[in-house]
Amino acid sequence: MLNDYTIAYISIYIVLELYEVSWQKAPTIMEMLARMYRYYYKNTFLFLIMHPTFYFAIFFAMQTNYNTYALVLFVIKGVDIVTKMLFIKQIFIDKKISRELGEMLLMPIGKYTPYIGLLVYPPLIVLAFS
Template sequence: MDSIIFLFSLFFALELFESNWQKSDTLYGLLDNNYQVYKKNIFLYFIMNPTFLFSLYLAITLNNFGFWMISIIVLKFLDISMRLNVMQKIDKDEEITTLVPFDINMNIYLRYMNILIYIPALTFALFL
């Protein structure tokens, strides 16, 4: 049980890390933060998004391939894929307003939406 709590706490800390390095006041600012890391190195970009790999690690080591764990992995995969797609289009000098037509303000709920979604899902995956 202690190891599960440790893994859960580590997942929470990694989610906070992801939220904080991407932090910005607007959606375009968030995309710019992602693009700055993507521009440096694609591998650095994946390292800066550790919860996808950690989710895979949890699923394999805990032999947990239930609905909730697979949902976390699929959502994280789609999230990273979508952001990489946007980064590639920005790299090709496409206008950001054609990709994302509106720039919304990132309030605290949007900024930490990943924690509000993934932590309860991980709780269900580990304890149900």
């Protein structure tokens, strides 16, 4: 049974994740990256602030005394942001993209794909408290 503390953390995470999905959601990964690039172009720190689940992961790791599952959540979120930044740099700044990667990024993604984080990360929060 989940206690109120765990439910509160999961609820906060879900709200933050829905916020991120709302501004990133697009029919292709390339369009998602283009939306992110608009914030990245204005200011790198603005781009980072637009990822509140990363800061949640930092806070959560500290609150759980650096529990393994909390650290997994933090590392996955960190790798996610770094990957996005590398793609943005490669595609929009350096303008060096292979034909194959370009084609792959232009492929349509499922309409529920951006919501995968809502299924993947909450179990890590539950495991961190168990």
